Amino acid sequence: MVELSGNLLFAAFVFYLVAILFFGGAIRQKKGLEGSPYQNKPVRSGKIAMTLTILGFISQLGYFITRWIAAGHAPVSNMFEFITFFSIMMVGAFIIIYSIYRSTVLGLFTLPIVLIIIAYGSMFTKDVTPLIPALQSYWLPIHVMTTAAGQAILSISFIAGLIYLIKTIDASAPPKKQFFLEMILYCINAVIGFIMIKLVFSIMNYQAVFEWVDKEGNTSTLKYTLPAILGPNEWNLLTAGRMEPILEMPAILEAQKFNTVIWSFIAGTVLYILIRLITRKKAARLFHPFVKKINADFLDEISYRSVLIGFPVFTLGGLVFAMIWAQIAWTRFWAWDPKEVWALITWLFYAAFLHLRLSKGWHGEKSAWLAVIGFGIIMFNLVFVNLIIAGLHAYV
Amino acid sequence: MEKVKCECGHINPHGTILCEACGKILDEKMNQNELLDMRYEGSARRSQTYNKTIIDKVWNFFSSVKVGVTLIVVTLIASIIGTVLPQEGNLSIQIPVNQYYEERYGWFGKIYYTLGFHDLYGSWWYLLLIASIGVSLVICSLDRVIPLYKALKNQKVTRNSGFLKRQRLYSEKQIDNTVGDIEIVKERLTKKRYNVMEENGNLLAEKGRFSRWGPYINHIGLIIFLIGAMLRFAPGFYVNEALWIKEGDTLAIPGTNKEYYLTNHQFILELYDESDGEVYKEALNQKGGVVKNYQSNITLYKAEESLPGEKPKLHKLEDYQIQVNKPLKFDQYAIYQSSYRLNEIAKMTFSLTDKESGQTFGDITIDLTNPEENYDLGNGYHVELMSYFPDFQIVDGEPSTKSSKPVNPAFAFKMVTPDKPQGEVSFAAIQQTIEPMGENKYKMTFKSVDTVNYSGLTVRKDLTLPIIALGGVIFLIGVAQGSFWYHRRIWLKQENGVILLAGHTNKNWYGFAKEIETIVHGTKIPVPVDQTLLKEKKAMEGQGGKSVG
Numbered sequence: 001m002v003e004l005s006g007n008l009l010f011a012a013f014v015f016y017l018v019a020i021l022f023f024g025g026a027i028r029q030k031k032g033l034e035g036s037p038y039q040n041k042p043v044r045s046g047k048i049a050m051t052l053t054i055l056g057f058i059s060q061l062g063y064f065i066t067r068w069i070a071a072g073h074a075p076v077s078n079m080f081e082f083i084t085f086f087s088i089m090m091v092g093a094f095i096i097i098y099s100i101y102r103s104t105v106l107g108l109f110t111l112p113i114v115l116i117i118i119a120y121g122s123m124f125t126k127d128v129t130p131l132i133p134a135l136q137s138y139w140l141p142i143h144v145m146t147t148a149a150g151q152a153i154l155s156i157s158f159i160a161g162l163i164y165l166i167k168t169i170d171a172s173a174p175p176k177k178q179f180f181l182e183m184i185l186y187c188i189n190a191v192i193g194f195i196m197i198k199l200v201f202s203i204m205n206y207q208a209v210f211e212w213v214d215k216e217g218n219t220s221t222l223k224y225t226l227p228a229i230l231g232p233n234e235w236n237l238l239t240a241g242r243m244e245p246i247l248e249m250p251a252i253l254e255a256q257k258f259n260t261v262i263w264s265f266i267a268g269t270v271l272y273i274l275i276r277l278i279t280r281k282k283a284a285r286l287f288h289p290f291v292k293k294i295n296a297d298f299l300d301e302i303s304y305r306s307v308l309i310g311f312p313v314f315t316l317g318g319l320v321f322a323m324i325w326a327q328i329a330w331t332r333f334w335a336w337d338p339k340e341v342w343a344l345i346t347w348l349f350y351a352a353f354l355h356l357r358l359s360k361g362w363h364g365e366k367s368a369w370l371a372v373i374g375f376g377i378i379m380f381n382l383v384f385v386n387l388i389i390a391g392l393h394a395y396v
Numbered sequence: 397m398e399k400v401k402c403e404c405g406h407i408n409p410h411g412t413i414l415c416e417a418c419g420k421i422l423d424e425k426m427n428q429n430e431l432l433d434m435r436y437e438g439s440a441r442r443s444q445t446y447n448k449t450i451i452d453k454v455w456n457f458f459s460s461v462k463v464g465v466t467l468i469v470v471t472l473i474a475s476i477i478g479t480v481l482p483q484e485g486n487l488s489i490q491i492p493v494n495q496y497y498e499e500r501y502g503w504f505g506k507i508y509y510t511l512g513f514h515d516l517y518g519s520w521w522y523l524l525l526i527a528s529i530g531v532s533l534v535i536c537s538l539d540r541v542i543p544l545y546k547a548l549k550n551q552k553v554t555r556n557s558g559f560l561k562r563q564r565l566y567s568e569k570q571i572d573n574t575v576g577d578i579e580i581v582k583e584r585l586t587k588k589r590y591n592v593m594e595e596n597g598n599l600l601a602e603k604g605r606f607s608r609w610g611p612y613i614n615h616i617g618l619i620i621f622l623i624g625a626m627l628r629f630a631p632g633f634y635v636n637e638a639l640w641i642k643e644g645d646t647l648a649i650p651g652t653n654k655e656y657y658l659t660n661h662q663f664i665l666e667l668y669d670e671s672d673g674e675v676y677k678e679a680l681n682q683k684g685g686v687v688k689n690y691q692s693n694i695t696l697y698k699a700e701e702s703l704p705g706e707k708p709k710l711h712k713l714e715d716y717q718i719q720v721n722k723p724l725k726f727d728q729y730a731i732y733q734s735s736y737r738l739n740e741i742a743k744m745t746f747s748l749t750d751k752e753s754g755q756t757f758g759d760i761t762i763d764l765t766n767p768e769e770n771y772d773l774g775n776g777y778h779v780e781l782m783s784y785f786p787d788f789q790i791v792d793g794e795p796s797t798k799s800s801k802p803v804n805p806a807f808a809f810k811m812v813t814p815d816k817p818q819g820e821v822s823f824a825a826i827q828q829t830i831e832p833m834g835e836n837k838y839k840m841t842f843k844s845v846d847t848v849n850y851s852g853l854t855v856r857k858d859l860t861l862p863i864i865a866l867g868g869v870i871f872l873i874g875v876a877q878g879s880f881w882y883h884r885r886i887w888l889k890q891e892n893g894v895i896l897l898a899g900h901t902n903k904n905w906y907g908f909a910k911e912i913e914t915i916v917h918g919t920k921i922p923v924p925v926d927q928t929l930l931k932e933k934k935a936m937e938g939q940g941g942k943s944v945g
Contacts, residue, residue: 002675070675101906127679130668133690133720215500252500297928301906308879308903315875320868327861329721331732331854332636336517337486338479348472352465358611359435359461385479 001070002128008063009084013118015056016091016111022049023108027290034103034294046104053107057095060088071128074141078129079386082144083121086382087114089145089152093306097156101302105294109159109287116188119195139325146317147343151378153310154350160303161371166284167291167299168365178282184372185283186272193267194260201226208242210235215251222256230259257387300364303371304357311350318343342381349377406550409543411445414438416550419559431927432562434900437551439543459539464532471525478516481508485515490799530622533615541612548605553595555887557896563887565899565909567922574895577919578888584915585886599888608902610878617871624863635729635857642742642765642848646710648699651855652729657697657710663736663849664691690733692718692851696726718853728857735852741802742848746824746840748779748811757813759843764802779840780810780819788825795823811838884908888921897924 026046064085067075075081094110097103131140162184169177208224212232222232231237231245232255249255275283322343323333334340353370356362362370400408406417413423414437421432432438443459446452457463481501489496497505497514512519560566571577582599585592590601628634635651639658646659666689668680680686694717697710716724724731743763747756758773762781772778787798788806795806806825812818816837823830824840882903889896897916901908905926913923 072673072675125679125682127682128675129679129683130672130676130686130688132687137721139721297926298906301904305904312872312875312879316872320872323868328723331723331730331734331856332858333861333864335486336478336483338482341475341479341517345472345475348468348475352468352472355461355465355468360465 001066005063005066005070006126008059008066009118009122012056012059012063013115015052015059016115016118019049019052019056020108020111020115022046022052023104023111024290025049026104027108027293034105034298049104049107050098053091053111054095057088057091060084060091064088067128073131073136074145075128076141076144076148077131077135079124080121080126082148083117083124083382085145086148086152087117087121089149090114090117090155092149093153093156093310094159096153096309097302097306100305101298103294103298103302105163105291106156106159106302108290109163110156113155113159113188116191116195120191123195123198134329137325137329139321139328143317143321143325146313146321148317150310150312150314150317151346151382153306153313154378155306155310155375157303157306157310157371158375160299160306161368163291163294164296164299164303164365164368165372166287167294168296168368169284170288171285178284180369181284182282186268189272189275189283190264190268193269193271194264196271197226197263197267198260206242207239209238211238212236212255213251224256224259226260226263228255228259229262230255232256254388296364300367303367304363307350307353307371307374311354314350315347319347338385339381342377342385346374346377346381349374404552404554404556406552409440409546411440411442412438413440414547414559415556416547417552418554418556419551420556421558430562431564432559434563436540436544437547439547441539441543443539455535455539458528458532458535461536464529464536467525467529467532471522471529474516474522474525477513481505481513483514483517485518526622530619533619537612537615541609544608548608551600553593553600554598555600555889555898557889557891560887560889560896560898563898563900564905564927565912565924566897566927567924568894568896569920569922570893571895571920572893574890574920577921580919581888581915581921588911588915590884590886597890599886601886601888602884604881604883607877607881608883610874610876610881612874613877614871614874617867617869617874619867620870621864621867624860624867627860627863628858633859635855637855638734639731639853639855640737640850641853642740642850644848646697649729649731649855651857652727654708655699656713656726656729657699657708658731658853659695659697660851661693661695663738663851664689664693665736665738666691690720690736692733692853694718694724694731694851696724718851728859730856732854732856733851734854737850737852739847740850741805741845743846744805745843745845746779746809747843748773748777748813749839749841751837751839756841760840762807764805776812776814778812780812782808782810782821784808785825807840809840811836811840813838882908884911886912886915895921897921899924 022045026043026049064075067081076085090110091114094107094114098107165181165184169181171178202225206225206227208228210222210224210228210232211219212222213219213234215233221238227243228235228237228245229247231248233249233251235245235248235255237244249258272283275286279286322340326335326340327333353362353367353374356370357367398410400410400412400422402408402415402418402420402422404415404418404420406415408416408422411423414420414432415422416437416439419438421438441459443456447456481497481504484493487493487496491499493514494509497509499505501508508514516522561568578597578599582592582594585599585601588603590603593600593602637650639647639650641647641658641660643660643662646657648654649656649658665687668676668686668688670677672688676686693715695715696713698713699708699710702708713726718724718731718733720733723733741764743761745759745761747759749756757775757777760771760773760779762768762771762784764784764786767781767784770778770780783795785795785797785806786800787803789796789798789804795808798804804826806823809822809824810819811822813820820836820838821831821833822836822838822840823832824842829839882901884901885899887896887898897912899908899912909924909926916923
């Protein structure tokens with residue numbers, strides 16, 4: 001069953017990959033301005049792309065259901081499962097937004113991000129883990145799934161915002177704006193870099209075992225699966241023929257995680273520089289041809305609409321259900337646990353977003369930048385808070 | 397203050413920008429060619445009208461969305477700072493807090509502690525921020541909702557033409573004989589759930605006005621939530637007590653005024669193993685022991701009122717198995733499984749022994765939670781327990797105890813026997829015996845130890861929960877109302893053979909434009925044009941097959 005589930009996920013990955021090609025084709029063929037009232041109906045390749053997307057979505061749902069049956073609990077209890085579920089919700093959110101706005105450009109940008117997220121999730125252990133007592137509750141699926149859905153819908157606003165920025169920030173825009181837009185694309189590169197480097201070294205079966213001294217002064221061993229640039233506190237390399245660390249981390253910081261982050265940025269940087277060298281263009285300019293024919297106000301509306309739909313859902317899952325469950329499992333509905341605080345930060349951020357938009361007239365570009373920052377906060381909460389800060393929510 | 401009379405005859409409050417009834421511009425501040433600013437319907441808001449007294453100034457300060465957003469952003473940044481290092485409340489440490497931050501995080505920790513960030517969310521300034529947001533919510537809402545309500549209530553079907561022309565969606569066309577077309581449009585509008593009103597051949601179609609109240613309703617919810625959170629500090633609303641109870645004990649439940657008692661029969665800790673299924677095998681191999689269950693089997697009693705010092709009579713209420721996620725609930729209390737201590741030393745048994753012959757003269761069993769002073773063994777033998785150190789250590793040559801937990805118990809005995817009537821003193825700790833008064837004839841031989849498990853329970857009563865839940869529900873209703881519905885209005889005016897059509901919505905212009913398109917489709921009534929789109933459309937080549945009004 002677990003194997004079947006994994007195969008379905010892989011099938012979805014392939015569906016999405018092929019769908020991207022067709023979304024690209026749909027944009028080339030389109031004549032009118034997407035999003036204007038005079039827009040042509042979606043062309044055939046757009047329809048094929050959407051069909052493939054829906055097939056992928058169904059396949060991913062199949063993954064989810066079979067894994068639920070196999071595990072005996074909702075598969076949203078570790079990093080792999082949560083990130084994968086988040087990717088399912090993102091496709092779901094895209095399908096909903098597509099049904100309202102029929103924008104194929106949105107698909108062209110959403111699916112690659114979804115692919116990156118699926119690949120990123122599969123870098124974590126895929127073992128089916130039993131639930132610790134705190135997670136044994138029907139609130140686990142209710143809280144986690146609603147939160148993921150809310151975050152996924154909010155992420156669509158990021159995609160629309162990103163397209164908006166790629167469309168409107170051209171070579172004549174202030175260098176600062178161009179720089180920040182490149183930064184966003186660079187960060188995406190870093191995630192791709194992480195996935196690639198992890199894949200390469202896992203294929204090579206790289207392992208280096210270190211003996212180290214933790215903050216309590218105990219000696220233990222640590223297995224690196226990437227060459228150690230950053231070594232643990234008072235390291236002693238036990239595996240012969242492996243790279244020796246260049247720097248030593250203090251005991252309170254988790255050397256291995258920082259090492260992975262460093263590797264991701266190195267790989268991302270190499271990737272980004274290669275793109276720049278080969279194409280001799282800014283990364284954002286590469287995508288510009290795809291977004292020429294979409295109306296900027298239309299993108300702005302998609303972005304805003306996604307926040308309008310996502311915000312209540314996120315509030316419900318990430319704060320209300322979270323509080324109800326915390327009251328049952330942790331005895332109090334609010335504990336100022338880092339993950340909770342970051343959910344509050346996300347909520348405050350989107351609240352500010354809505355107020356700026358409604359009252360200060362922050363439409364268009366300003367709104368697009370905010371949508372990007374909002375996604376940054378969501379990703380920070382998902383990745384860094386879980387892996388680096390960690391509190392009661394640490395389940396990896 | 398003087399009222400403003402519009403040419404349509406409606407009397408508007410002082411400070412009105414757009415006439416409540418017909419929409420005529422009364423206070424022209426905007427460029428003539430720009431679209432109207434339709435926020436709050438151009439109604440007279442107190443904050444925009446008065447600015448003289450102190451009250452006006454305070455009101456104007458808090459009614460500003462700019463101030464509100466600033467407060468939100470400052471709170472957001474402060475909240476981020478609080479997640480950099482763990483908060484004091486989430487730590488379980490033995491050493492003093494200031495020492496902890498410095499030892500563990502060095503100079504950074506010291507600064508963090510000195511600035512009070514270790515308890516950031518409980519600091520006066522953080523609470524002040526939250527309170528300011530609360531005040532801002534109330535004033536912002538009042539400043540806007542009342543005039544907005546009046547403006548929407550007083551609106552008329554026939555609108556000023558200048559008002560219509562400066563709407564985002566607008567078109568006009570010279571048409572003769574429109575009766576049939578207007579009937580069709582009316583029918584379609586009704587079908588699309590518009591509320592259609594007619595006056596002298598002019599139409600006002602409106603739907604979803606209630607979505608305009610969404611923001612104010614969600615603000616009410618938030619205020620109720622904040623009031624609920626504040627009430628926690630009111631006496632009687634909140635109980636939060638820890639109850640450590642060992643297996644077999646019956647104790648009064650703290651925080652209940654000795655009204656309730658609880659017996660802990662057994663604490664259970666289960667780990668996952670092979671019997672839990674093949675699927676978990678790999679994960680369990682990787683991680684080792686994964687806990688499956690923490691559980692305390694208890695019985696709950698209610699105590700009859702009793703005199704001080706008297707042992708109360710207990711009436712059994714129920715047996716319950718408290719697990720994580722399954723608290724015991726009774727009256728207004730809930731008892732949670734939150735912690736445990738396993739195999740703690742409860743009793744120790746020693747034998748009084750003659751060192752040379754090995755002959756024993758009886759055992760004493762010391763109950764560590766309640767040690768006796770004297771243990772009589774009969775036949776003239778007895779042992780005095782001179783002192784007891786639960787967590788023995790030697791500081792500056794003096795024996796003392798590190799804590800009150802029996803981690804490393806040590807005892808000073810005085811063994812009184814018929815041949816040593818003065819008694820011999822022996823100091824017994826784990827794996828060592830000291831005879832401070834010289835060589836003894838007798839010794840206390842360690843025989844056995846009884847261990848016991850403790851359940852760490854949390855007793856909680858929180859009467860603010862219903863208020864907080866109410867606030868949350870109202871908030872969600874308000875947010876849904878404001879986000880999922882939209883307020884749409886379509887005006888149709890006939891003036892000297894010209895049809896004017898204008899539309900306004902508070903969000904989702906794209907969908908709205910499409911909807912109007914389908915409503916007027918096939919009639920002579922012109923499709924309204926999004927006037928903000930005109931510019932971009934013109935910039936695009938090969939566009940614009942259709943006429944623009």
